[in-house]
Amino acid sequence: MTESLNLFIPGPVNVSQKTRNAFSSPIIGHRGADFKKLYASCQPRLQKLFGTKRPVYISTSSAWGVMEATVRNLIQPSEGKVLNCMNGAFSDKWFDVSKRSGFQAEKLQVDWGQPITPELLRARLEKGDIDLVTLIHNETSTGVLSPLKELSEVTQEFPNVFFVVDTVSSFSTMPISMDEYGIDVMLTGSQKALALPPGIALFSVSQKAMERAKTTPGRGYYFDFLEFQKNHEDDMTPSTPSIGHIYALESKLDDIFQEGLQERYDRHAHTNKMVHDWVKERGFEFFAPQGYRSLSLTCVKNIKNIDVSAWISRLKAKYHSIIDGGYGKIKGTTFRISNMGDETEQTIAELLTRLDDVQ
C-alpha cells in the first residue's frame, strides 16, 4: 500500500479516518429501503448548505460530469449560446467543454489572477443573445474568489439567462445561497471543500432550469436532469451510485452540523488568515488582488524565485506532506496551499512550520 501523505494541495484534500470508515460501510442495494433512508437523511442538510428549497441531486461522477451536463440540459442546439466567464484553468476549460459538446460559446475572459466583475458581465449581457452564463465561484487554479452576490444581482436583471455556478472549492466554507442569488444550477464536487474521497458531485437545479431541460433534446440519459428528479422523488439516483460515497457524505454532514455552520466558516477564515500572514511575513505576494482572495486556498506569487518543486520534494521526504507547485501555465511561478476540509489551526500551523524548516 502507498504510504499516506498529508495533502495540502487544493484537491483532493485529506480525508479523515471517520469519513473513510463510513465510506467502507457494507454495500446495500440501491433500490431498497435502507438506501432510501440514507439518501433522504442527507437531503435537508444538503438543501441547507446549498441555500435552496429545491432538491439536491447526487451524481456518481466528478464535478465535470455535471458541468458538462448543465450545458447539455439547458442549451437548445443551434439556437442557444453559452457565455463562459473565464479567469483560470477550470473556468477556461468550461468554454472548451461547451464547444466540444457542440454548442455556441463565447468567452468572457480576464487575466488569470483577476476576478470576474459585475460591470464586465453586465456590459456583455446587455448586448443580448446569451442564454446561459457559467461562473466558477472560487477559481481553484488561481485562488481568486469572484463576487458571487454582486454577479448574481447582474444575472437577475436578465431573467431569460440561466446562471450556472461551480462552487467546487468554496462550498460550505462560506455562506452561499442558491435561491437568494437566483442560481439556476449550483454544483460542487466531493474531494475539495467537502473533504470526501473523489468520485461524486452534488447539484441542484432551479424550477426554471428544470422546465427548460424538459424542452431540450439530446440530454442523453446518464446526466439527464429529468431522470435525477424522477428518481429523487423515490429517494434514489438514476443509476447505481457509489454507495460508499453516500455513507461518507452522511458522516460528513454529521460533522459539519455538529461543528456548526458559522464555526465552520470561521475556521476556514482563521486558517486562511494564518496562511496569509505567513505569506506576508516571508516576503511573498498574493496572486489574487485584495478583496478577491479565496478563503479556502491561497495562491502565492513566487517572487523570491524559489525552486518550488525541490521545496515540495523536501517537504514530502521529511514530513510526508505536500503543497501544490502551481497549476498549468503558472506552475513554478506560483504555489498553492489549501486550508479546505478538516484543516485546523493546529494542522495549518504545523504545515507552515514545516515549510519553513525545509525551505
Ligand SMILES: *Cc1c(COP(=O)(O)O)cnc(C)c1O
Ligand atoms: C477541481 C475542480 C473542478 C473539477 O473537478 P473534477 O472533480 O476533476 O471534475 C471543477 N471546478 C473547480 C473550481 C475545481 O476546483
